[in-house]
Amino acid sequence: MTDKPTGSSANGTTPPEAENGAYNETYTQGPIIRRGNQVPATTTSKRLLSPSANDADWLHADPWRVLRIQAEFVDGFGALAEVGPAVACFGSARTKSNDPMYRHARRIGHAIAKRGVAVITGGGPGIMEAVNRGATLAGGVSIGLGIELPFEEQLNRWVNLGMTFRYFFVRKTMFMKYSQGSIFFPGGFGTMDELFELLTLVQTQKVDYTPVVLFGSDYWHGLIDWLRGSVERFGNISAADHGLYRITDDEAEAVELVCKGIESE
Numbered sequence: 001m002t003d004k005p006t007g008s009s010a011n012g013t014t015p016p017e018a019e020n021g022a023y024n025e026t027y028t029q030g031p032i033i034r035r036g037n038q039v040p041a042t043t044t045s046k047r048l049l050s051p052s053a054n055d056a057d058w059l060h061a062d063p064w065r066v067l068r069i070q071a072e073f074v075d076g077f078g079a080l081a082e083v084g085p086a087v088a089c090f091g092s093a094r095t096k097s098n099d100p101m102y103r104h105a106r107r108i109g110h111a112i113a114k115r116g117v118a119v120i121t122g123g124g125p126g127i128m129e130a131v132n133r134g135a136t137l138a139g140g141v142s143i144g145l146g147i148e149l150p151f152e153e154q155l156n157r158w159v160n161l162g163m164t165f166r167y168f169f170v171r172k173t174m175f176m177k178y179s180q181g182s183i184f185f186p187g188g189f190g191t192m193d194e195l196f197e198l199l200t201l202v203q204t205q206k207v208d209y210t211p212v213v214l215f216g217s218d219y220w221h222g223l224i225d226w227l228r229g230s231v232e233r234f235g236n237i238s239a240a241d242h243g244l245y246r247i248t249d250d251e252a253e254a255v256e257l258v259c260k261g262i263e264s265e
Contacts, residue, residue, distance in 0.1 A: 025039065027039040027040070068166065069167060069170060072165055072166060072167060072170040073170055073173070075163065076145075076163060076165070076170065076171075076173070076174045077177075079161065079163050080143070080174060080177075080178045083118050083141055083143065083161070083178060084116075084117075084118060084141075085116070085117045085118065085180055085262040086117060086118035086119065086120050086141070086143065086178055086179045086180065087112050087117055087118070087119055087120070087179055087180065087181045087182065087183065087258045087259065087262075088119075088120045088121070088175045088179035088181070088182045088183075088194075089105065089108070089109065089119055089120070089121050089127070089128070089131040089182070089183045089185065090121070090122065090127070090128075090182065090183070090184050090185065090187055090190075090191045090194050090195070091105060091126065091127025091128065091130075091131075091184065091185030091186060091187045091191055092126050092127055092185070092186055092187040092188055092191065093122075093124040093125050093126040093127070093128060093190075094125075094126055094188075095126035095127045095130070095185075095186070096126075097129075097130075101127065101185060101186055101216060102126070102127065102130045103130070104130075104185070104215065104216075104251060105127045105130035105131045105134070105185055106130040106131065106133050106134040107134060107251055108131065108134065108183065108215070108251050108254055108255055109130065109131035109132065109133065109134030109135040109138075109142075110134035110135065110137060110138045111134075111138075111251065111252070111255045112134075112135065112140070112255055112258070112259065113134065113135035113136075113138035113139065113140025113141070113142070114138050114140070115255070115259050116140075117140075117259055117262055118135070118140060118141035118142070118143055119131050119132065119134075119135040119140065119141070119142055119143065120143040120144075120145060120174075120175060120178065120179055121143070121144055121145070121159075122144065122145060122146065122147065122171075122190070123143075123144025123145055123146040123155040123156060123159050123162055123164075124144075124146065124155075124156060125156055127185045127186075127187065128144070128156065129156040129158060132144055132156055132158035132159050133156075133158040135158075136158045136159075136160055137158075141160065141161060142158055142159055142160045142161070143159065143160075143161045143162065144156065144159030144161070144162040144163075145162070145163055145165065145171050145174055145175065146162065146163070146164040146165065147164065147165050147166075147168060147171055148164055148165065148166050172194065172197060175194065176197075176198065176201065176207065179210070180210060180258075180261060180262045181210055181211040181212075181213070181257070181258030181259065181261065181262065182194075182198060182210065182211070182212050182213070182258065183213045183215055183254055183258055184212070184213065184214050184215065184220075185215050185216060186215075186216050186219040186220075195212070195214075198210070198212060199212065199241075199244050199245065202244055203237075203241055203244060209244075211246070211257050211258050211261060212244060212245040212246070213245070213246050213247075213248060213254045213257050213258055214245055214246065214247045214248075215247075215248060215249070215254050216249065217247050217248070217249050220247050221247070224242075224247065227242070228242065
């Protein structure tokens with residue numbers, strides 16, 4: 001980034017204001033302009049090459065975070081660009097292996113993989129593990145996109161292509177970009193977050209339509225009743241918006257709904 005003072009003074013000090021309130025000097029840093037008390041006392045190059053620049057404070061500054069975010073996008077795009085058609089599956093990390101929903105998720109993961117379609121999960125335990133397990137045992141591509149959390153486990157052992165992210169929003173971009181359909185099993189805040197972000201993107205036509213399946217009617221009907229009741233009644237969504245998702249308890253129907261569009265391409 002180039003620092004370039006322009007105007008009446010170029011000594012790097014704070015310029016005086018003109019009588020009419022306008023600034024006499026403009027200091028440029030690449031696309032950024034600084035005037036008045038925003039003009040730094042030194043330049044970017046001087047700060048970089050200064051002997052006092054060997055502290056580690058810059059590691060925690062926003063510009064450095066931007067580079068880390070950029071690196072996560074690059075790594076994610078590189079890892080997933082060639083996986084082919086995929087279905088994202090979401091659900092609770094707390095679901096136990098003896099839960100009927102775990103068995104549903106495992107069989108659905110298996111069936112998706114048998115159709116030559118990859119599965120993408122959050123890579124954790126519970127529902128995510130079940131889907132990955134089913135896909136791996138079917139000989140399919142079993143993707144896990146984990147998230148760095150203080151007390152979260154590593155990627156489950158059924159993932160055969162995995163990556164752990166630092167930032168939720170980068171991870172969510174990977175789910176949206178590389179899946180052509182989504183199945184939402186019972187889950188908590190994280191599952192709801194993914195569900196409503198996807199529905200919002202489709203509703204606002206930021207992305208093309210993608211099939212969204214809510215698996216487990218007993219779990220989802222309370223939410224849907226609220227959407228059809230309070231949310232729609234107050235005019236915050238329209239009746240047509242309920243066409244953005246489907247609810248089912250049938251494994252074969254869930255797989256068909258998310259895979260039929262992929263196979264017709």
